[in-house]
Amino acid sequence: xxxxxxxxxxxxxxxxxxxxxxxxxxxxxxxxxxxxxxxxxxxxxxxxxxxxxxxxxxxxxxxxxxxxxxxxxxxxxxxxxxxxxxxxxxxxxxxxxxxxxxxxxxxxxxxxxxxxxxxxxxxxxxxxxxxxxxxxxxxxxxxxxxxxxxxxxxxxxxxxxxxxxxxxxxxxxxxxxxxxxxxxxxxxxxxxxxxxxxxxxxxxxxxxxxxxxxxxxxxxxxxxxxxxxxxxxxxxxxxxxxxxxxxxxxxxxxxxxxxxxxxxxxxxxxxxxxxxxxxxxxxxxxxxxxxxxxxxxxxxxxxxxxxxxxxxxxxxxxxxxxxxxxxxxxxxxxxxxxxxxxxxxxxxxxxxxxxxxxxxxxxxxxxxxxxxxxxxxxxxxxxxxxxxxxxxxxxxxxxxxxxxxxxxxxxxxxxxxxxxxxxxxxxxxxxxxxxxxxxxxxxxxxxxxxxxxxxxxxxxxxxxxxxxxxxxxxxxxxxxxxxxxxxxxxxxxxxxxxxxxxxxxxxxxxxxxxxxxxxxxxxxxxxxxxxxxxxxxxxxxxxxxxxxxxxxxxxxxxxxxxxxxxxxxxxxxxxxxxxxxxxxxxxxxxxxxxxxxxxxxxxxxxxxxxxxxxxxxxxxxxxxxxxxxxxxxxxxxxxxxxxxxxxxxxxxxxxxxxxxxxxxxxxxxxxxxxxxxxxxxxxxx
Amino acid sequence: xxxxxxxxxxxxxxxxxxxxxxxxxxxxxxxxxxxxxxxxxxxxxxxxxxxxxxxxxxxxxxxxxxxxxxxxxxxxxxxxxxxxxxxxxxxxxxxxxxxxxxxxxxxxxxxxxxxxxxxxxxxxxxxxxxxxxxxxxxxxxxxxxxxxxxxxxxxxxxxxxxxxxxxxxxxxxxxxxxx
Numbered sequence: 001x002x003x004x005x006x007x008x009x010x011x012x013x014x015x016x017x018x019x020x021x022x023x024x025x026x027x028x029x030x031x032x033x034x035x036x037x038x039x040x041x042x043x044x045x046x047x048x049x050x051x052x053x054x055x056x057x058x059x060x061x062x063x064x065x066x067x068x069x070x071x072x073x074x075x076x077x078x079x080x081x082x083x084x085x086x087x088x089x090x091x092x093x094x095x096x097x098x099x100x101x102x103x104x105x106x107x108x109x110x111x112x113x114x115x116x117x118x119x120x121x122x123x124x125x126x127x128x129x130x131x132x133x134x135x136x137x138x139x140x141x142x143x144x145x146x147x148x149x150x151x152x153x154x155x156x157x158x159x160x161x162x163x164x165x166x167x168x169x170x171x172x173x174x175x176x177x178x179x180x181x182x183x184x185x186x187x188x189x190x191x192x193x194x195x196x197x198x199x200x201x202x203x204x205x206x207x208x209x210x211x212x213x214x215x216x217x218x219x220x221x222x223x224x225x226x227x228x229x230x231x232x233x234x235x236x237x238x239x240x241x242x243x244x245x246x247x248x249x250x251x252x253x254x255x256x257x258x259x260x261x262x263x264x265x266x267x268x269x270x271x272x273x274x275x276x277x278x279x280x281x282x283x284x285x286x287x288x289x290x291x292x293x294x295x296x297x298x299x300x301x302x303x304x305x306x307x308x309x310x311x312x313x314x315x316x317x318x319x320x321x322x323x324x325x326x327x328x329x330x331x332x333x334x335x336x337x338x339x340x341x342x343x344x345x346x347x348x349x350x351x352x353x354x355x356x357x358x359x360x361x362x363x364x365x366x367x368x369x370x371x372x373x374x375x376x377x378x379x380x381x382x383x384x385x386x387x388x389x390x391x392x393x394x395x396x397x398x399x400x401x402x403x404x405x406x407x408x409x410x411x412x413x414x415x416x417x418x419x420x421x422x423x424x425x426x427x428x429x430x431x432x433x434x435x436x437x438x439x440x441x442x443x444x445x446x447x448x449x450x451x452x453x454x455x456x457x458x459x460x461x462x463x464x465x466x467x468x469x470x471x472x473x474x475x476x477x478x479x480x481x482x483x484x485x486x487x488x489x490x491x492x493x494x495x496x497x498x499x500x501x502x503x504x505x506x507x508x509x510x511x512x513x514x515x516x517x518x519x520x521x522x523x524x525x526x527x528x529x530x531x532x533x534x535x536x537x538x539x540x541x542x543x544x545x546x547x548x549x550x551x552x553x554x555x556x557x558x559x560x561x562x563x564x565x566x567x568x569x570x571x572x573x574x575x576x577x578x579x580x581x582x583x584x585x586x587x588x589x590x591x592x593x594x595x596x597x598x599x600x601x602x603x604x605x606x607x608x609x610x611x612x613x614x615x616x617x618x619x620x621x622x623x624x625x626x627x628x629x630x631x632x633x634x635x636x637x638x639x640x641x642x643x644x645x646x647x648x649x650x651x652x653x654x655x656x657x658x659x660x661x662x663x664x665x666x667x668x669x670x671x672x673x674x675x676x677x678x679x680x681x682x683x684x685x
Numbered sequence: 686x687x688x689x690x691x692x693x694x695x696x697x698x699x700x701x702x703x704x705x706x707x708x709x710x711x712x713x714x715x716x717x718x719x720x721x722x723x724x725x726x727x728x729x730x731x732x733x734x735x736x737x738x739x740x741x742x743x744x745x746x747x748x749x750x751x752x753x754x755x756x757x758x759x760x761x762x763x764x765x766x767x768x769x770x771x772x773x774x775x776x777x778x779x780x781x782x783x784x785x786x787x788x789x790x791x792x793x794x795x796x797x798x799x800x801x802x803x804x805x806x807x808x809x810x811x812x813x814x815x816x817x818x819x820x821x822x823x824x825x826x827x828x829x830x831x832x833x834x835x836x837x838x839x840x841x842x843x844x845x846x847x848x849x850x851x852x853x854x855x856x857x858x859x860x861x862x863x864x
Contacts, residue, residue: 243754244747251740279827350827358824365816373809380796380805388801393733395742395794402809532755584754595754613753624747624755 005055006146009096012048013136015041016129023126035122042110042125045132046103053100056093056145060086066162068147069093075168075589077560085179086169088186091303091318092145098299099135101183102190105219106132109194113215120212123201131193134325143318168560171587171594177237185230185257189295191223192260195267196292199285203336206343210275213284217271218649220288224264225645231257232638243595243610245530245626247634250399252307255378256298259371263291266367269360269417276422277357281344282337283364289333294371296326306382352424359417366410373402404457408464411519414512415441415468418475437474441467461523465516472509472516479506500653507648514644517637524605524630532624534615544627546607547571551579553621561585561594566611566621570600582611582623603636605629725767728777732784732792734760742794743767 022038025031059067060074060083073089088097106128113121139145153159172178195216202212234257239247248254267287273280301307304319337344350357376383377394384392419433445463453459480494489497499506533541535550542548551567565583569576580598587594600607608626615622729744736759739748746760756764763784770780784792796802 242747244741249740346827350824353824353828361820361823365813365820369809369812369816372812376808377805381791384790384796384801384805390789390801391791392796392802392805393791393793394796394805395733395740397730398795398805401795402806406809406813610754612755616753622753622755 003146005052005059006144008048008052008055009136009140009144009146012045012052012099013133013140015045015048016132016136019045019129020126020133023122023129027122027126035118038122038129039110039114039125042129043107045129045136046107046110049096049099049103049132049136052139052146053087053096056096057084057087060084063166064162065164065166066149066160068149069145071149071163071166073166073169075166075560077589078166078169079174079560081176081179082169082174085173085182088182089169089173090145092139092143092147094182094186095135095138095143096145097182098186098190099132099139101186102132102135102193105191105194109197109219117211117215120198120201120205120207120215123205124197127197127200128193131197134321138318138321142321165589168587168589171561171585171590171592172241174560174587174594175237175241177233177240181230181233181237183230184226184233188223188225188227188230188257189260189298191219191226192264192288192291192295194219194223195288199288200333200336203285203340203343206340210278213271213274216288220264220268220271221645221649224261224268225642225649227257227261227264228645229638229642231261232635232641236635239631240597240599241595243597243612243624245528245608245610245624245628246525247631250377250396252378253298253302255374255399256301259298259375260291260294262367262371262374263287263294266364266371267291269367270364273357273360279346279350279357280360281346282341285337285344286333287364289329293326293329293333294375296322296329297375300326301378307378354420354425354430356417356420356422356425359413359420363410363413363417366406366413370403370406370410373406374399377402407519407522408457408460411461411464411468411515414515415464415471418509418512419471433471433474437467437470440470455526458523458526461519465520465523469513469516472513475509476506497653499647500650503650503652504648507644507646507650510644510647511641512644514637514640514642517633517640519637521630521632521634521637524628524633527629528626530624530626532612532622534618534620534622536620541623541625543607543625544605545572546577546625546627547574548580548609548623548625550621550623558585560589561587563596564611566623568598568609568623570607580607580609582609584611584613601632603630603632606631724771725764728767728771728780729760729764731781731794732763733794734763735788735792736760 019038019041022034022041026034026038056069058064059070061080063070063074063076065071069090069092070086073086073093074083078086086093088094109128110121110125113124148160149163150158150160198212198216198219201207231254234254235247238244238249238254267284270280270284270287274284300319300322303322304317306319352358377399380394381391384390415437416434421429441463444466445459448459448462453462476495476498477491479498480491483489483494483497484491487494487497499510529544531541531543533539535541537550537552540547540549547570549569549571551569553564553566556563556565563583563585565581568580568582570578570580578600580600582598583596585594585596586592595610598609600609606626606628608628610624610626612622612624614620726744730742732743734741734743734746734748734757736746736748736757739746739757741747741760743756743760743763746756747754748757748760766783767780770783775783781793790797790802793802796805798806
């Protein structure tokens with residue numbers, strides 16, 4: 001099966017090269033048969049990559065320990081569930097998995113648009129094939145996952161061998177979320193290839209109008225949704241497994257996942273400017289290019305080891321390939337832009353400074369500044385060493401100091417932006433839309449301050465959260481009320497109906513609400529508490545209102561590890577609340593240890609208990625307990641964000657002109673002899 | 686008062702908003718002040734654990750993946766040094782500087798506000814200022830393009846509007862009011 005997989009990868013490479021070169025010839029000659037054959041070559045490339053990926057999984061499931069990659073990342077006792085995750089446990093498999101996910105997108109695009117957009121698709125096919133060629137080059141010639149296990153023989157030649165068992169999977173990856181976090185994150189990274197391909201293709205083909213935007217909007221949202229879910233799942237994994245009490249450490253690899261998310265978020269907002277007003281065309285094209293370049297940069301940072309990271313399991317000398325690829329992509333984008341920039345001229349002008357257009361500009365500015373801050377901070381140790389000869393570290397304090405104010409500004413704009421009208425917002429509209437949200441935001445700040453909260457950023461954050469939430473609830477309320485008045489349905493039914501009539505707008509509001517919940521959770525971090533203590537059986541420790549009593553500790557052998565478990569009883573006001581079982585796992589195959597944190601999670605706070613290990617002096621178990629307020633809001637907010645994105649992806653149920661049947665005065669003519677077919681509304685998307 | 690006018694009265698909107706979010710207030714924990722670290726750990730947060738196996742600060746080292754989930758031996762050693770220097774009456778700056786002399790600037794958890802370290806702080810600030818100036822420039826340029834429509838300027842004796850222009854205006858109006 002390893003030969004089979006390897007052969008499939010070689011064939012995939014050949015097909016991709018044909019799709020690339022043949023596609024370019026098809027663009028020049030416009031020969032229908034050539035166009036068709038290159039598209040089919042693209043589809044064949046994807047199918048062959050699917051075959052290669054399934055071949056590697058088969059090697060894992062069949063415990064084929066003659067394959068070097070399987071030996072390095074699996075063993076017989078490894079649970080079946082984790083044999084799926086072993087695919088992306090190392091460099092070679094990760095890169096194949098990247099090709100696999102990219103192929104799912106490419107396959108879907110080539111099939112979905114096989115009879116549509118005839119002028120654009122040959123360009124798209126060539127660009128996608130070009131990206132596939134790069135990854136297939138790595139899969140075939142740089143980091144093949146199908147290498148056989150070999151040892152030097154007596155005569156100096158390499159002898160093929162098979163091991164009885166493998167080294168096993170890294171303990172940190174033996175956690176259920178590790179089966180879904182990387183696929184989500186990779187699906188985000190690879191998904192941004194599609195809007196990139198369409199943007200570049202539209203530029204090269206000078207494809208008319210905003211059609212490429214319409215074509216790629218859903219693909220971008222799908223990629224963004226996966227990226228969001230991937231980042232949050234990674235944060236949850238770090239929280240539940242690493243045992244340090246936090247969920248985001250500003251590690252370079254974490255930062256790498258955030259960068260394309262920031263620019264992708266900016267694009268999802270600014271793209272509306274182009275759709276509605278024909279503005280920001282250059283900006284949008286470069287935002288898509290930048291997002292894709294940052295996806296590759298993220299992979300480079302993860303794979304190259306150029307910056308030190310806790311994700312050291314993924315590092316190698318493969319980084320130079322990514323630098324080369326980045327340079328080529330950037331040059332192609334630059335040349336395409338310089339040759340066709342006249343095609344990107346803005347069609348409209350800004351009617352007023354206080355308008356939705358301005359809010360999008362500032363939204364993009366804030367997101368991009370955050371992106372620059374994170375990227376520069378991540379790369380600064382390398383830059384400082386190269387330029388000044390002295391390495392300067394950039395840790396979490398720097399990122400927090402810089403990004404917290406930026407995040408608060410962004411949160412403020414999240415509340416303001418959707419309530420401003422396109423073109424121009426009148427003073428009356430400002431009053432109508434902002435008076436109560438502002439009052440609610442300020443009032444909540446005063447109340448929270450009066451309750452004794454003194455952390456300034458948290459205080460501002462909570463106030464802004466109430467402000468933004470109020471704007472969103474009022475938007476739903478207003479719309480639902482209109483439907484309710486007309487249909488007599490309940491508020492809930494009316495709100496659902498409202499959402500389904502304009503999924504993009506109200507799905508967006510749901511996403512914003514999810515972000516508000518996430519910010520509430522983040523603000524709680526300022527009030528974290530922790531305590532560490534070694535305990536004898538029967539001993540206790542106090543943290544906040546919780547009293548932790550160590551009842552006993554035991555050891556239980558499992559198939560793949562030995563679990564050292566503490567039995568901790570939790571009391572509140574001397575009343576027993578529950579048992580918690582923090583655990584340390586010793587993996588026999590490689591001697592590594594893993595942590596299983598015990599968490600009692602409520603909306604109010606998380607009681608987070610870690611079995612830190614045995615005290616070197618007394619050999620008694622050491623418990624490290626944390627009280628982390630509001631953490632659950634982050635995960636709940638993440639679910640809401642994903643749900644909102646899915647809602648926004650749904651087609652509208654029917655036209656969204658909710659006032660169409662209402663008693664309205666006759667519309668005034670806009671210009672001499674001209675009557676608009678619909679009336680303008682302020683403060684709506 | 687028509688039904689449409691009723692829903693525009695902001696006072697009517699307050700109740701559901703307050704109901705939704707007043708309900709969230711009791712969920713907020715009764716925070717006191719954030720936990721105050723002891724002096725040693727406060728200083729320990731300013732210097733990195735130099736074990737090479739983690740990216741933590743000495744004061745916040747949990748050494749993920751280690752045999753013990755807590756400060757590793759290197760971090761414990763650094764905290765002990767801080768303790769000793771505090772006992773000797775050294776100032777905070779002097780204690781941090783002693784680590785810089787021992788390990789170089791790489792020991793600091795955030796870039797210094799002097800020398801090349803300042804560049805790290807300047808970049809986000811310059812990006813914000815430069816970006817802000819750019820946005821204002823763009824807005825200003827777009828505003829300059831805003832000239833009175835000939836159709837409006839010569840209303841009264843204007844030539845008739847072409848169907849194409851009418852269609853474009855209708856399409857724009859539809860885009861502005863839908864979705």
